[in-house]
Amino acid sequence: VYQVFENVAKKYDVMNDSMTLGIHRVWKDILMHKMNPCPGTLLLDVAGGTGDIAFRFINYVRSVRQRQLQRKLKQHQNLSWQEIFESYQKDKFNSLGDSQVVVCDINREMLKVGKQKAQHLGYSEGLSWVLGNAEELPFDDDKFDVYTIAFGIRNVTRIDLALQEAYRVLKPGGRFLCLEFSHVSNPLLSRLYDLYSFQVIPVLGEVIAGDWKSYQYLVESIRQFPPQEELKAMIEDAGFFKVDYENLNFGIVAIHSGFKL
């Protein structure tokens, strides 16, 4: 697995776009909307190497914070100019509202690409990059508000261990969110999807990234991954409550959600 991603790291984003025809951005946006984080949320993004989820989180929280500040200012209509100026100053340095995201990945290359992207796009505050294994996270218990793993859990050898670790590092009331390729139940769509996966994707892999084998591995790992209900049962076994999943695009991708209650 490590070598696959070493090869793939630099071209990761480009391949994502071409394979999924850019829809992966929509999927990640939907995940963020489902999370609906409010300022002050501490997010752990596992296997989030190149930072897609982390950047979206920061954008979302920033805009929510903006709205909060606007609303507060509206209520401050009776204050003197001095007081308004002071409160604005105080809040100006808190544009994220104390929210933070920790990006954890097993692969150093992916993290490197992620850091470069962050610098390039201008994300400076609220981000941390940590090298770690999803099956054995280098964090204390009860630390995070939300744990996400987007397109990463199928690469984990022991999914149950990863789920247990997720449960451990989440605060009580914390949320587990998993975005992953899943099983298409519609038979017609399933055939088209299979055709696309096995014929088109490895070819794209060869052409764009110069790596047929990695992308063949990718497609096969998607097929081998447990379907929605099975993953839901596994998440429940790890101790999560109110476990639910939402199919996107008829099951090509599914978002699983659970709470530590």
Next chain:
Amino acid sequence: VRCQQCPPLRALQASAALGRASDEHKKEPLASSSQQHFDSPPAGHQPEQEPQGPHPSYTGQGGQESEDYESEEQLQHRILTAALEFVPEHGWTAEAIAEGAKTLGLSVAAAGLFHSDGSELVLHFVSECNTKLSKLLKKEQKLVQLGEAEKKPIDEFLRDAVEARLRMLIPYIEKWPQALSVLLLPRNIPSSLNLLTSMIDDIWHYAGDQSTDFNWYTRRAVLTGIYNTTELVMMQDSSPGFEDTWRFLENRVADAMAMSSTASQVQSTGEAVVQGLMGAAVTVSNAETSRAVR
């Protein structure tokens, strides 16, 4: 091996979380405290049976073991109740729910248990108000039965019941137009209508079947019309102690009593209800825009 222990372990953890969240100073061993919490939710969860039956639940739970079901729903109720405190500041939103969860010692992500538009919060509040009203009316009824209080004439009874119910809105009156618009969302209309009708039924139940002039539907419609229109008046009322609203209420109830003797009662009450509901939609949107402008 782990799976075998799963159900009891999960249930225990849930109640452990409840125990942790609600009482951090308990020094008793975890097992006994969770046992205690386990016994109280089932007992406390059976409210006094109303004539109409138990309250509907808004948490959409189903198909789980009964013990976990009780714990999760109980927890959601507690989060929503805690969230009400933050409604004057944040409105009927997921933010208020997140703040409520924080006071219980839970992560703000627990707000994800509910819809992001705050629907459950509003429905929970309305349901709680209805329960409070029921209890109040039942208490009054007991007093009358024990001979410690006079039985009120029907118009006074209706007036007092509606006033008591509307007074519960006073702490949240600033954000109430927002709550009404949430209740009118197509998704919430079945639940909100259900709550409204069961509350009206409740009031009539305790009012007693005194008049033979009304039939059951007319009584319901009349009181619904009175309640809705008074609620709308209350939202735009700036008089001290809402005295304009109570006067309006008095007049409407008097009208209703007078109406009972006319033959055209059915038609006019039907119109009154329709007008009430239409007026609700228009007034709420007006109120929202006027407040937004302000």
